[in-house]
Amino acid sequence: MKAAVVVALLLFCGLTIAACSQESESQATGDVALLAQGMEGFSQAVPGYEFSFPQDHAPHPDFRIEWWYLTANLQDAGGEHYGAQWTLFRIAMQPASEQSMTNGPETISQPGNPWLSKQVFMAHAAITWPQGHAGFQRYARGGDHDGVAQAGAQAEPFAAWLDDWSLHSAGDEWLPLQAKFREGDTGFQLRLDSDQALVLQGESGFSQKHSSGSGSYYYSQPFLLAEGNLTINGQEVPVSGQAWLDREWSSQFLQPGQGGWDWFALHLDSGEKIMLFRLRKKQDSASNGDFQHGVLISPAGVTTRLDSRQIEFEVLEYMRLHDRRLPARWRIKLPEIGREMLITPLLEDQWMDVDFAYWEGAIEVSGSNAETSGRGYLEMTGYPPESD
Amino acid sequence: MLLTRTLFSHYRRHPVQGLFLLTGIVIANVLLVGTLLINAQARASYSTGEQVLRAQPVATIVSREGARSIPERKYIVLRRQGFASLAPLLRRFVRTDQGESIELLGIDVLAMPRPEQEPLGNFSSAGNPGGADPDSDAARPGFAELILPPYALWASPARLDQLGWPQGSMPVLENGTKLPPVVPLADEGLGHRLLLDIGVLQMLTSSADEISEILVFEDSDVALEALRAQLPDELKWVDPSADLDPAELTRSFHLNLAAMGLLAFVVGVFLIYNALAFSYTDRHELLRKLRVAGVTRGELARVLVLELVVFVIVGSLLGFALGSWLAVTLLPGVGQTLAQLYGVYIAYPDSLLSGGLGLPMIMTAIAAGLCVLFPMREALNMPVLERQSSGWQRMTAANRDKRLFQSGAALLVLAVVLAVTSNTLWMALGCMASLLLGAALCLPALLRVLLGAASRLVPSTWARTSWLLADSRYLLGPAALALMAITLALVSNGGLNTMIGSFRQATDSWLQQRLVAEIYLTSELSETRVRDWLEQQAPAVSIAARYTTRKTVQNPAGVNTMVEITGLPDRAQFKDSVELMRKVDAAKAAFGSGLGVFVSERAWRLDEWQPGQEVQLCAGAGALPVLGVYRDYGNPQSQWMISEKLFKSCWPEIRPSGFGLIGPPEVDWDGLRARLASEFELEDNEVINQQELMAVGLSVFDRTFSVTLALNALTLLVSSIGIFCAVSAIHHHRLPQQALLTALGLTQRERATLLLLQWGLLGLFCIVLVWPFGSLLAWVLAAVVTPVAFGWSFALQPEWSYLPMLALLAVGSLLLAVLLPSLQLLRASPGQLLRERAV
Numbered sequence A: 001m002k003a004a005v006v007v008a009l010l011l012f013c014g015l016t017i018a019a020c021s022q023e024s025e026s027q028a029t030g031d032v033a034l035l036a037q038g039m040e041g042f043s044q045a046v047p048g049y050e051f052s053f054p055q056d057h058a059p060h061p062d063f064r065i066e067w068w069y070l071t072a073n074l075q076d077a078g079g080e081h082y083g084a085q086w087t088l089f090r091i092a093m094q095p096a097s098e099q100s101m102t103n104g105p106e107t108i109s110q111p112g113n114p115w116l117s118k119q120v121f122m123a124h125a126a127i128t129w130p131q132g133h134a135g136f137q138r139y140a141r142g143g144d145h146d147g148v149a150q151a152g153a154q155a156e157p158f159a160a161w162l163d164d165w166s167l168h169s170a171g172d173e174w175l176p177l178q179a180k181f182r183e184g185d186t187g188f189q190l191r192l193d194s195d196q197a198l199v200l201q202g203e204s205g206f207s208q209k210h211s212s213g214s215g216s217y218y219y220s221q222p223f224l225l226a227e228g229n230l231t232i233n234g235q236e237v238p239v240s241g242q243a244w245l246d247r248e249w250s251s252q253f254l255q256p257g258q259g260g261w262d263w264f265a266l267h268l269d270s271g272e273k274i275m276l277f278r279l280r281k282k283q284d285s286a287s288n289g290d291f292q293h294g295v296l297i298s299p300a301g302v303t304t305r306l307d308s309r310q311i312e313f314e315v316l317e318y319m320r321l322h323d324r325r326l327p328a329r330w331r332i333k334l335p336e337i338g339r340e341m342l343i344t345p346l347l348e349d350q351w352m353d354v355d356f357a358y359w360e361g362a363i364e365v366s367g368s369n370a371e372t373s374g375r376g377y378l379e380m381t382g383y384p385p386e387s388d
Numbered sequence B: 001m002l003l004t005r006t007l008f009s010h011y012r013r014h015p016v017q018g019l020f021l022l023t024g025i026v027i028a029n030v031l032l033v034g035t036l037l038i039n040a041q042a043r044a045s046y047s048t049g050e051q052v053l054r055a056q057p058v059a060t061i062v063s064r065e066g067a068r069s070i071p072e073r074k075y076i077v078l079r080r081q082g083f084a085s086l087a088p089l090l091r092r093f094v095r096t097d098q099g100e101s102i103e104l105l106g107i108d109v110l111a112m113p114r115p116e117q118e119p120l121g122n123f124s125s126a127g128n129p130g131g132a133d134p135d136s137d138a139a140r141p142g143f144a145e146l147i148l149p150p151y152a153l154w155a156s157p158a159r160l161d162q163l164g165w166p167q168g169s170m171p172v173l174e175n176g177t178k179l180p181p182v183v184p185l186a187d188e189g190l191g192h193r194l195l196l197d198i199g200v201l202q203m204l205t206s207s208a209d210e211i212s213e214i215l216v217f218e219d220s221d222v223a224l225e226a227l228r229a230q231l232p233d234e235l236k237w238v239d240p241s242a243d244l245d246p247a248e249l250t251r252s253f254h255l256n257l258a259a260m261g262l263l264a265f266v267v268g269v270f271l272i273y274n275a276l277a278f279s280y281t282d283r284h285e286l287l288r289k290l291r292v293a294g295v296t297r298g299e300l301a302r303v304l305v306l307e308l309v310v311f312v313i314v315g316s317l318l319g320f321a322l323g324s325w326l327a328v329t330l331l332p333g334v335g336q337t338l339a340q341l342y343g344v345y346i347a348y349p350d351s352l353l354s355g356g357l358g359l360p361m362i363m364t365a366i367a368a369g370l371c372v373l374f375p376m377r378e379a380l381n382m383p384v385l386e387r388q389s390s391g392w393q394r395m396t397a398a399n400r401d402k403r404l405f406q407s408g409a410a411l412l413v414l415a416v417v418l419a420v421t422s423n424t425l426w427m428a429l430g431c432m433a434s435l436l437l438g439a440a441l442c443l444p445a446l447l448r449v450l451l452g453a454a455s456r457l458v459p460s461t462w463a464r465t466s467w468l469l470a471d472s473r474y475l476l477g478p479a480a481l482a483l484m485a486i487t488l489a490l491v492s493n494g495g496l497n498t499m500i501g502s503f504r505q506a507t508d509s510w511l512q513q514r515l516v517a518e519i520y521l522t523s524e525l526s527e528t529r530v531r532d533w534l535e536q537q538a539p540a541v542s543i544a545a546r547y548t549t550r551k552t553v554q555n556p557a558g559v560n561t562m563v564e565i566t567g568l569p570d571r572a573q574f575k576d577s578v579e580l581m582r583k584v585d586a587a588k589a590a591f592g593s594g595l596g597v598f599v600s601e602r603a604w605r606l607d608e609w610q611p612g613q614e615v616q617l618c619a620g621a622g623a624l625p626v627l628g629v630y631r632d633y634g635n636p637q638s639q640w641m642i643s644e645k646l647f648k649s650c651w652p653e654i655r656p657s658g659f660g661l662i663g664p665p666e667v668d669w670d671g672l673r674a675r676l677a678s679e680f681e682l683e684d685n686e687v688i689n690q691q692e693l694m695a696v697g698l699s700v701f702d703r704t705f706s707v708t709l710a711l712n713a714l715t716l717l718v719s720s721i722g723i724f725c726a727v728s729a730i731h732h733h734r735l736p737q738q739a740l741l742t743a744l745g746l747t748q749r750e751r752a753t754l755l756l757l758q759w760g761l762l763g764l765f766c767i768v769l770v771w772p773f774g775s776l777l778a779w780v781l782a783a784v785v786t787p788v789a790f791g792w793s794f795a796l797q798p799e800w801s802y803l804p805m806l807a808l809l810a811v812g813s814l815l816l817a818v819l820l821p822s823l824q825l826l827r828a829s830p831g832q833l834l835r836e837r838a839v
Helices: A004-015 A024-030 A033-037 B002-013 B015-048 B072-080 B143-147 B157-163 B198-204 B221-230 B251-282 B284-292 B297-342 B358-381 B390-421 B425-457 B463-514 B527-537 B572-577 B587-592 B601-605 B644-650 B669-679 B690-704 B706-733 B735-743 B748-790 B802-827 B830-838
Strands: A065-076 A081-092 A119-129 A132-141 A151-154 A159-162 A165-169 A177-183 A186-193 A206-208 A215-232 A235-250 A258-268 A273-281 A291-297 A303-307 A312-321 A324-334 A339-345 A358-366 A374-380 B059-063 B086-095 B101-107 B153-155 B182-184 B194-197 B213-216 B235-238 B519-521 B542-554 B560-568 B580-583 B597-600 B614-616 B623-630 B638-643 B658-662 B687-689
Touching: A065 A186, A065 A215, A065 A358, A065 A374, A081 A151, A081 A159, A081 A165, A081 A186, A081 A215, A081 A235, A081 A358, A081 A374, A119 A151, A119 A159, A119 A177, A119 A186, A119 A215, A119 A358, A132 A159, A177 A215, A186 A235, A215 A273, A235 A258, A235 A374, A258 A358, A339 A374, B002 B015, B002 B251, B002 B284, B002 B297, B015 B251, B015 B297, B015 B358, B015 B706, B072 B086, B086 B198, B101 B198, B101 B690, B143 B194, B153 B157, B157 B182, B157 B297, B194 B198, B251 B284, B251 B297, B251 B358, B251 B425, B251 B463, B251 B706, B251 B748, B284 B297, B284 B358, B297 B358, B297 B690, B297 B706, B390 B425, B390 B463, B390 B748, B425 B463, B425 B748, B463 B690, B463 B706, B463 B748, B463 B802, B519 B669, B519 B690, B527 B542, B527 B658, B527 B669, B542 B644, B560 B644, B572 B587, B580 B587, B587 B597, B587 B623, B587 B638, B597 B601, B601 B623, B601 B638, B601 B748, B638 B644, B669 B687, B687 B690, B706 B802, B735 B748, B748 B802
Parallel strands: B101 B194, B153 B182, B560 B638, B597 B623
Antiparallel strands: A065 A081, A065 A235, A081 A119, A119 A132, A151 A159, A159 A165, A165 A177, A177 A186, A186 A215, A206 A215, A215 A235, A258 A273, A258 A374, A273 A291, A291 A303, A312 A324, A324 A339, A339 A358, A358 A374, B059 B213, B059 B235, B086 B101, B086 B213, B153 B194, B519 B658, B519 B687, B542 B560, B542 B658, B580 B623, B597 B638, B614 B623
């Protein structure tokens, strides 16, 4: 459950009709009202949805935004730590009902041309190693060209791809999965497996994002064990570790007044998993504070939900990256379940310098015991560049 | 300082004279600068190579089957295999409802590489047309507008101006299809091309599933090597170096442009001389007084040179500004010619061009220096103590004209020598320049002879006529240079018109001969399907396939060159359509049996393949002799023609790029065309009849020469302005003559008639001389310049129709120039006029 802001930015900048300036991030998060206007014609996420698998692994084109989001905390034989990210975003540029043109040349209204598909895909991939970080992006349209699509996703056998970047079932079953990407002399190839079930986030899979009740459909597979190779500047590094897959779709992630968010996915040494997010209100917003949510997932997959009042974030130290002031070290207190954790990035500069830039990286979790120590991934979006 | 002020004050009293000198310098510079900048801009475009949205492909992938499209699935499969530095491109030529032929490029904007620091997010959305702020990355319009209804057609603002398409309009094609709304896009190097989404273009042109080529962008060597290795058999890798170098291809064209600029420069130099001569003659008295007052010649010379330097600098700067503006205005026209003639594209800048001020200014300075030499020497060496007599002046004028005639005659001899021997473009252009200059230099002496002859024919009792002729000879002294300038412009105009007219006629009859099929199909149809259908529907009609490919070979001159190879269908009509200008014995029989090749005139003239020489066609065929040479107008590449059978045995994998349908005239061809279109779902532009193809061919021809004609007309126009200036100045000088006539009792009306008759006569005599020289120039262009520049030759058709136009223009501008100062003159009282003479 991540990167919603990123997608929101994409929507704002590229897909809405209003002009978007170079300070896209700040403006985008600064005026999300436009997002709300474009929702007509799309399906809305509402509580009470019955998930059904494997169908729900496939795209939901009636919803505006959707993603397949994989992060992995990995180690090589020498004990060095690495991070890996693979994400496929799907964005519906227009509702299906508007796909025939109204004001353009009549002759273009014939349906079926794969290039004219309104489903646009954007893929991000990144690797973090002890000395560095590299992130990449690609785009493609989702139409079917005589049996082949440049980008897309399907349920059975499961596959999500853009060009040769892919996440797909190794066999007929959903698990194990294969994830791979390659860009120049950087890439990875990971095999992901688990004997545990999927976890429905929020309220039976409906994840509220705003006090007004809007939200998304969201499920995760946080128990993946990963094994494979990273290729860093042409060097192959065999690695293994833990991975977390998020699936989320909605037509409306942000509400006016929400400016960005911080997202944590933690693998604790105790075998527990914790997901936390904080949707930050904009400074000039009149809305009543940040919207926070979390979940503790026991090794057996039992979830305990944490609401805004049960989560305390404290930024201990800031770092300056790409003209932005970003949190560098955090203290997180979850008094209800008696946890206090320090969060430190594996490497400060894990900035995703893509079109819609954000910080996404591997982190270290430290605390007094196995229930407050471990590894994880953090995403921070919506921190505007400061001009001075 | 006082001296400077005294001399400069002349221009304060006669501002028009300063203006005329400036005009001469500006005229010399404008077209020179314009053509230099156009050529520089084109060269810059060539050196960056063909770009799409500022991205530079390192190679392209095309179909191995020749000029056919690639199923887009193959591209998608390559992407899925991990070759991500690729982008699809669909090229379509269509005609608008205005009959304009335009090239549309269909791209997938999401696959295009983007310059660093220019994220997709900065593809800010619609409503930022033309790049309000070209320095800002945010000036790029949003990619969304390209791929979302109502879609968009991106074009450079200059191209849109040329097409006359306002922003937001939806241009209509010949077949009634509407294009997406037009969006101007500055600074993307679009040049002549129009960009839209590949899916939209597929829909508009019924080319679903087709792409023309795959662009390969920069990637690691390993990745590019892997791509080459894994390319499916049906696809072919094309290095950009394998293609013709556009700079080399278009060299002749740019040289011709430069020659035009130089011509205008020469015209300007004549006018500079003219203006300087007057300004000095006018100041003879002043200079004499200064000399008497003790100023040395050296001091005078220094100040006069300083004065000239100021004029040259100001005039050159003005000329540069105007020339730069002219270049920007003409570039789309040049781009159109380059696109249609050579298939190469240049970018149109969206701001004034800069750079290159040095060369025109140095040239102007040298020319002005040479111009001033004679008048200045004359002014400084003048006897200090006596006023010059008009007889002395006339003597010098007559001597000068004799010397000019000698130089002119020498140049004409040189032109003849060059015409016979020239085998390079430089020599051909030298021949042309010698002819033009020679003609101009001979003019005054020839006019003198003509006037002399006329005066001998006039009975001595016709006093006024005799006076008119005698005075006209006298007038030749000051007017000669101006007349030479206009003659130069008129000769080149007449020559070019004749040449282009002849060329057009030659092309027309050549097209009629070569277009033997009644209907042409350019679609990628199966030959068998069409043949089967024809057997059922129109048994009298048969089908002939067109095969072409390209190959890099070494020509006899030892240079690697790209030749186009085309197959000639094995049918009498096609074989008869090829007329050989040079051939070996039994050429056609040997050709039919596949025992040799024909080469195009260009291949013969420029690449030097002579009949009888052997060429390596393909591995299977071995060495084959050149059997003959045929004309191939309009093709900027050398071509070999072989029999269809030979072609198929050499390149069995290449499929036809089009078909021709032939049959007896009784066939209902229009009906057949309609049935073909509906049976095979052909677009209007995929099935063309003979007449339409002819019309297209000739319209391409006309457009090709539109820039040449425009430049030529401009030369004439600026010359007219120069003539106007020069004649006004001369006439102003001759006010005393008018005074004399008034004193002798001539009425205003009589004087006016005499004046107009006099100048009209001079103009008429000029035209009489322009015609033979113009025709001679046309011959040089047709028989000397074009063959070495393009490899085409054609017979000259004498052209008369433009002469009355030119005569009207010449006499008109002369008379207008005379009329204005005369109005003042006619109103003046004899007393006033006589007083002026006494000054």
